[in-house]
Amino acid sequence: MTALLEVRGATKSYGAVRALDGASLEVAPAEVVALLGDNGAGKSTLIKAIAGVHRLDGGEIAVDGRPVVLRSPTEARRLGIETLHQDLSLFDNLSARANFHIGREPCRPRWLGRLGLLDERAMTREWTAHLERTRTRMDDPDGEVGVLSGGQRQAVAVLRAVAFASRLVILDEPTAALGLREAGKVLDLVRSLPEQGVAVLLISHNLEHVAQVADRAVVLRQGRVVGQAAPTPDNHERLVSMIVGAHGSMAATVDEGGQ
Secondary structure, three states: OOOOOOEEEEEEEOEEEEEEEEEEEEOOOOOOOEOOOOOOHHHHHHHHHHHOOOOOEEEEEEEEEEEEOEEEEEEEEOOEEEEEOOOOOOOOOEEEEHHHOOOOOEOOOHHHHHHHOOOOOHHHHHHHHHHHHOOHHHHHHHOOOHOOOOOHHHHHHHHHHHHHHEEEEEEEEEOOOOOOHHHHHHHHHHHHHHOOOEEEEEEEEEEHHHHHOOOEEEEEEOOEEEEEEOOOOHHHHHHHHHHHOOHHHHHOOOOOOOO
């Protein structure tokens, strides 16, 4: 089966700092892959390259086996790739519903495209449908996002990312600001995405959450992929060893089955 996403030998430097040093990664269709690593391992740089935020210095990104050049997040979205970054990218002066549709507002008449009038009824229908599908509660969808709690802000950003992804959704620490109940809802949502034909690339420091949803965990350290394993309880110590750099020679040989 052709991989949905392939990153081959990715390199990226910021001045003298080498954030990515030949990193390679694959995500199969409808697969949930966790990307693990300590702070500074290069995880955010890698996903920003996939999302079209940064251009790689070297290496290649391929979608469905075809090399692509992602010059902007818009180009990534056209390929069905949506990304939730840690900064959430929300506008505090707009409502939750407006943030959900930002850049994708339905207009009428449709033939006028972006020159038409905002279709408020369509926006409300889409917003309500996605809230119901994801079982997300929003007390005041018309209130400014800036006054919402951290958990509610996170919920809006997660909802937007998963709602518009048609092939791959990249989630960078989606449960970091959430309580137990809200985090459980996000994990349920991640589990449901492969059933809809959407693959997930998940960055998380919470190995318990990773074990609940991921098919495979890939570990990045100092800009390189140093190993991978199924995120099972039996492989927990091995994954931690790869993340922190202990027993590197053993960890690097761990495959998907943890052999």
